[in-house]
Amino acid sequence: MLHDEKLDRWFVTRHADVRACLRDRRLGRNFRHVGSDEEFHAEPLDPGWRAFWDMERRSLLWLEPPDHTRIRKLVAAAFTPRSVEAMREPAARLADELLAAFLESGRMDLLYDFAQPYSIALICQWLGVPIDRHRDLLGWSHATVKMYELDTTEEQAIAANTAAAEFQDYVGELIAERRRSPRGDLVSALVEARVDGGRLSEAEIVSTVIVLLNAGHEATVNTLGNGIRALMRNREQWQRLVDGTVPAAAAIEELIRYDPPLQLFERWVLEDGVEVAGVPIPRGEKIALLFGAANRDPRVFAEPDVFDIARANAAEHIGFGGGIHVCIGAPLARIELEESLRALVDRCPNLELAQEPKRNPAFVIWGLERVDVALG
């Protein structure tokens, strides 16, 4: 663990420490329910980015109990094993259809042409959001998540705020429509739901739908991009999938461990008495958890820099987080990743990188600019 003066954060790197922090209820994604900006030496939320903060401060990723518990309970009710498993068939079919369209030309950008339309269509189907605006949804999402980076520029903040305003308008209209004629989808369920005797507010429903839409594709798309790059660079591992000696379901865990799509999550220290890696960290401090480092911790993963899709304990990766904010969509993400990888292996066994993929400059949302592939 190290303290960075400039960023004024404690960076936690070991697997055991990251895990312990994720589960520690004295740490929170937010502090505003227990203290003031001054106490936590935090800048007040910039009113210039009001649309963004309006969206963010009611999101599951921002809230802490009891609001977090109230909304999470509702959303969790939708993720039953049966309802998630019901997405497998549509996922497999869609992966096949998307690939079929490129088999003739033999070339595609795996992210733009395959992973993005695939993932956004599935999360839209899951929620009951129409997909005719899917490029807008992707654009709004890409713009708003830039606010999670450690070095967001003014220009990116302006774009994020504009995107947040448009996104909220769009989802607001959708909610009004579902209110008029409910459809039995998740958006309608959120509109109609009663928890603890009350309904969710309009703004809470908007933020919940948006966090599900955004979280529902950003990480999945980048797992596929980062993962295919790793598989192409370690051809013998790809071959194990083609030969059928390692199932896609096992391989996806190593894809997430080896090059995780989300690198950093933060927590505020809400109470005194917290120690991380034996170091006391006072109330009001900020902790940054480095998932990529934890996933390469040699105390947990033997030869951590080796990419081995049959690694026995790959699923111990930190990729989906832990504690009360643990990824609610993990079962759906696993199905999506498994079915898309399977389709790629079955339909394109000779898949190759057409050129070396370039990293995009973001760090927290960790991915590639594009992944040009020849389908073989």
Ligand code: HEM
């Ligand atoms: C490979 C794909 C994915 C990865 C690696 C991933 C990772 C994560 C992580 C690490 C967190 C916890 C953040 C924290 O503790 O601060 C999280 C939260 C969340 N994820 Fe995922 N996720 C993925 C896919 C999905 C999908 C497909 C959905 C939607 C269906 C989704 C919805 C959410 C939501 C709503 C939260 C917030 C939960 C809360 O704060 O209570 N994620 N995800």
